[in-house]
Amino acid sequence: MHQFLVNNREELIARCKQKVAQRPKRAATDQQLVHGIPIFLEQLTRTLAAEEKGESAEGTRISGASGGDAVALSEIGLSAAAHGRELLEMGFTVDQVVHDYGDLCQAITELAVERDAPFSVDQFRTLNRCLDNAIADAVTEFSYQRDLSRSMDQAAEVNQRIGFLVHELRNALGTAMLSVSALELTNMPISGATGAVLKRSLGALKKLIDKTIDEVRSAPQATVLREQFLVADLLVDAAATAKLDPNAHLCRFEVTPADPALSVVANRDILSAALGNLLQNAFKFTRPNGTVQLRAVQDGDRVSIEVQDSCGGLPAGSASRMFTPFSQANGDRSGLGLGLSIARKSVEADGGTLSVQDIPGHGCVFTMNLELASASPVALAEP
Structure with a gap:
């Protein structure tokens, strides 16, 4: 199989691009393919070559063991993770990440049938293992980066809301303190204009606090x-x-x-x-x-x-x-x-x-x- 992949590399990439283009609102760009299909094809080819030579350890190093490795990513895992991260940055969805590798599997199978190039059961197992590990690592990185981005956005929103509250509380408190200072310095009656300012400021403080409590409780009567x-x-x-x-x-x-x-x-x-x-x-x-x-x-x-x-x-x-x-x-x-x-x-x-x-x-x-x-x-x- 590794020689088949070497001989038909450009044809397989072209078929993958064509399959991607047929899906709504998608197109395979050079940027998308930087850590995508070309690198995966090269790593898959080297894995198959190593295993055909009996160098199973080398094949595992390149493509990872069956079920993946929770400790360290293989070459395929690292490239797939980078691919998943790039697709997120370009606005793609997680199902589109999976489809990219599924397209390659279909392209290999279809071309093998057309060229009458049968593969052994072990070679298909290796192909499936490589695809499985690549998809898992690409999706994992995609999901991690997406969740991280959402968490950062939520944290920024919460920080802004807290900032708004603190700003308004500080303004109301500052006005109240200035009113008290003015009353103390001038001995003006509390019933005068400055006293009215103090009363409004304290009322604004109370309303801000009450509103915050309502929001925390998510009270429907607020x-x-x-x-x-x-x-x-x-x-x-x-x-x-x-x-x-x-x-x-x-x-x-x-x-x-x-x-x-x-x-x-x-x-x-x-x-x-x-x-x-x-x-x-x-x-x-x-x-x-x-x-x-x-x-x-x-x-x-x-x-x-x-x-x-x-x-x-x-x-x-x-x-x-x-x-x-x-x-x-x-x-x-x-x-x-x-x-x-x-x-x-x-x-x-x-x-x-x-x-x-x-x-x-x-x-x-x-x-x-x-x-x-x-x-x-x-x-x-x-x-």
Whole structure:
């Protein structure tokens, strides 16, 4: 059989390519065949040659023992494992890995019949052993790499979710601590504006913790509360909280009162946190003595809540990366790089959009665009 394989090597490879091409959405490329059929054919040929010479140990070294070797891979095993890994990287499935070796078996059998080249029982056993070991090692490596990739993706997703939670908890806690400090320093009454900020911050902390508990329990009764509220009230609350930010005292903060008739239906706490993230980001990057502006502008049946800063403009190409999780600008590493990503997800959860416009040499404008409510104030609970 080994001489038959040597004499018909190119024909067998061509037939394998043809069989692969006949399967839906498949084509045998040179890249796919690097560790595939050509190397396997060469290793199978050497195995058969060694066994025909009575060198069974050499044949086993090349192709492995029947049933494989759990300790060390044979030559065929190593090449097959590399082949399985490459097929995964090219987006193939595990059944396609198996088919690659099945195609070769069929090609050898069909060509042997056509050329009237009978093989002995022992030669067929060797062929089957080589195929069995190659398929097993290719599938094992394919499955291992696929599961590893999935585990890494899941770990990254979990890490991002934890990062989002930590970021929001830190923001709410930071605002609460600033409120307490302000109350202590000025002896202001707890019933005043700063006290209201403290109360909202503690309420946001409680809701974040409760939501996390619901998610852990996978409670079917967990709900997201959406209510109708005035845009003007949202801006007033955001401005009161923003004034506690230490960076806010390094620049001018201008708030344009919103039209008292404008209202939206959304999760107020989540939307407030998103707006807080935008303002925090604006204060952080605005140049000393610059200006941060907060305003709301009606556009037909929608409203745009805008935060404009004086950061000096964005570096080329950075606008498209600003909302990517764990992306941090200007080398700053004081946070997790999640603020803008969380803000966008929060706005999108209420059917809105969050975008950024660069004003070269001056700064940028972040815009939360939401649909205006048309009915009288209501409270909605969505699962």
